[in-house]
Amino acid sequence: MPHEGTPIGTVQALYRYPVKSTAGQAVRSCAVTGRGLLHDRGWAVYTDDGGIASGKRTQRFRPVPGLMQWSSLVEDDCGEPLLVSPEGLRFAAGDPAASGALSEAFGRSLELRPETTVQHHDETPLHLLTTSSLAALGNLTGAAVDERRFRANIILNTGAQPAFCEDGWAGAELALGNEVVLRLGPGMPRCVMIDQAQAGVTEGGKTLKLLGLHHRTEFGLQAYVQRAGTVRAGDAVSLR
Structure with missing residues (x-):
């Protein structure tokens, strides 16, 4: 009713x-869980000092200009997100190649990680x-x-x-x-x-x-x- x-x-x-501070994915329907839309900001890019890459600087976040030119999506709700470079190259979020591609593109050590005890939502x-x-x-x-x-x-x-x-x-x-x-x-x-x-x-x-x-x-x-x-x-x- x-x-x-x-x-x-x-x-x-x-x-x-799916990956925080990347361009997002429009969906027609989505499961909503206690932490929000399924897969929303479940992964994030981390800097070498343990900060979460973002467009701003706070206690949790560190600015990584240009990260929003990358995008992320989930093709299968049971699978892990895909990180997509500005050139269209796709990397599974859990593949070390994703972190390697980010580090090379930005000229600094960056690592893609799933959310643990520190929330990714702002x-x-x-x-x-x-x-x-x-x-x-x-x-x-x-x-x-x-x-x-x-x-x-x-x-x-x-x-x-x-x-x-x-x-x-x-x-x-x-x-x-x-x-x-x-x-x-x-x-x-x-x-x-x-x-x-x-x-x-x-x-x-x-x-x-x-x-x-x-x-x-x-x-x-x-x-x-x-x-x-x-x-x-x-x-x-x-x-x-």
């Missing part, structure tokens, strides 16, 4: 990033955006904004709902289709990565600055998995 609640739209797109297991807010940001920039720039997992088609409609959803539950229920957290803080180029997405110059001026440098919502299941593009979405 469908979840009860206030209808707010549908699932427009789903993205997972903030929360899931991150969602609404088309209403994407349109609002496009109005600020003067051009359509590519949703892939923000590396979210779930894009919600919220139709004619107002800009930044999700601002009032923190703390609520979001039901996706007939199975998955999320608990919504606060706004997702943004960083320099949203203006960096990635495979298929050109460099942006002022997105972060505009969000700082108009929306507290936040975009989209953080989310936690309340009930696991399978989510599909086209699923009805309701707020409760």
Whole structure:
């Protein structure tokens, strides 16, 4: 039976990033587990000091400029991810050749590893955006904004709902289709990565600055998995 609640739209797109900080994989459906979409950020590139390669520097992360020009995908949900170079060469994530190719390409020691006790997700297991807010940001920039720039997992088609409609959803539950229920957290803080180029997405110059001026440098919502299941593009979405 469908979840009860206030209808707010549908699932427009789903993205997972099998290797963190690489360009991701669009999928039509995906299992949702306690740690988010299946295979999402299950692997990451590690630097020689034990940091996780990223587009920024924090206690956990180390900047590796250009890593987002690589991509990753999973062809079989029972298999391990594939790392894909900008030239289209494919490497199984667990093959030492993948780490070797990365190290050679970036001129430094890099190693591909699966997640263990240190989580690969930046903030929360899931991150969602609404088309209403994407349109609002496009109005600020003067051009359509590519949703892939923000590396979210779930894009919600919220139709004619107002800009930044999700601002009032923190703390609520979001039901996706007939199975998955999320608990919504606060706004997702943004960083320099949203203006960096990635495979298929050109460099942006002022997105972060505009969000700082108009929306507290936040975009989209953080989310936690309340009930696991399978989510599909086209699923009805309701707020409760």
